[in-house]
Amino acid sequence: xxxxxxxxxxxxxxxxxxxxxxxxxxxxxxxxxxxxSGAENLTKPNIKNYIDERMSEMEAKRIMSATEAVQLxxxxxxGEVKETVVVATPVGVETTEKEAxxxxxxxxxxxxLKRYPGSDKLAEQQLRKAIAEADILExxxxxxxxxxxxxxxxxxxxxxxxxxxE
Numbered sequence: 001x002x003x004x005x006x007x008x009x010x011x012x013x014x015x016x017x018x019x020x021x022x023x024x025x026x027x028x029x030x031x032x033x034x035x036x037s038g039a040e041n042l043t044k045p046n047i048k049n050y051i052d053e054r055m056s057e058m059e060a061k062r063i064m065s066a067t068e069a070v071q072l073x074x075x076x077x078x079g080e081v082k083e084t085v086v087v088a089t090p091v092g093v094e095t096t097e098k099e100a101x102x103x104x105x106x107x108x109x110x111x112x113l114k115r116y117p118g119s120d121k122l123a124e125q126q127l128r129k130a131i132a133e134a135d136i137l138e139x140x141x142x143x144x145x146x147x148x149x150x151x152x153x154x155x156x157x158x159x160x161x162x163x164x165x166e
Contacts, residue, residue, distance in 0.1 A: 001046045010041050011050050015058075070115060076100050076108040 003011065006027050013023035020038030029037040041047050064072075075081045082097040100108070 003046060003050055007041065007044075007047055008050070010038070011047050011054070014038070014042070015051060015054055066115075070112060073108045073112050077105050077112060079105060 006029070010023050010027035010029070013026045014020055017023055020042055021035045022038075024034040024038035024041065025031055042051075072081070079099040081100060083100060084095050085098050087094050087096055099105075
């Protein structure tokens with residue numbers, strides 16, 4: 001069901017202020033019935049849905065998506081984003097635009113690479129360690145279930161392989 005002009009105005013005012021009574025007054029409801037009308041409007045499914053949808057849209061616009069973040073990092077890493085720098089001169093102060101410095105570009109590149117775990121040596125080591133720890137736990141479980149002496153040898157071998165991993 002569509003909203004009337006008055007209901008839409010109420011919903012928009014409510015989103016802005018968070019006050020149902022004031023929103024009702026600004027939407028054109030009488031001051032005497034504004035408190036009741038505001039509360040009643042908030043229980044109507046079509047108005048409530050409109051408010052929820054608008055709030056979701058506003059929230060989505062305020063939060064950067066992962067794609068946007070990677071795009072920004074990429075443009076910084078490529079030197080496409082300029083930053084304003086204030087420079088003192090003999091005559092006063094000037095502002096100028098410059099590319100991000102090398103350190104900033106490297107940091108942006110590292111941040112991008114963090115999102116691609118297949119190319120990260122640290123992630124590979126952490127995965128190797130997790131697999132080895134899982135093997136140790138599995139061997140311990142087998143030993144507790146009545147396994148033989150082979151498990152002790154297997155545990156020592158796995159523990160040795162973990163030696164240099166942090």
